[in-house]
Amino acid sequence: MKNRVKELREKLGLTQEQLGNMVGTSRQAIIDIEKEETEPSIWLAYDIAQVFHKKIEEVFLFNESVRKSRAESSRRIKNGNKKN
Secondary structure (H helix, E strand, C coil): CEECHHHHHHHHCCCHHHHHHHHCCCHHHHHHHHCCCCCCCHHHHHHHHHHCCCCHHHHEECCCCHHHHHHHHHHHHHCCCCCC
């Protein structure tokens, strides 16, 4: 998932450690989120967005995910429509 965490954090002049402390997580977790190596829980994403006074979708950019695509495909097959 793409995100704007680093950009918004730097605009506020916050360190990764400061942001982590504000949202109850570690500096390393913030690093991993910024590098897009991990995705935060919905609650952590919400808390991060609140720090920046933004809507969650303004911080985390949701595109069609592989998981969502597989789930939709599975439902189509289950309902008898095998088209992708």
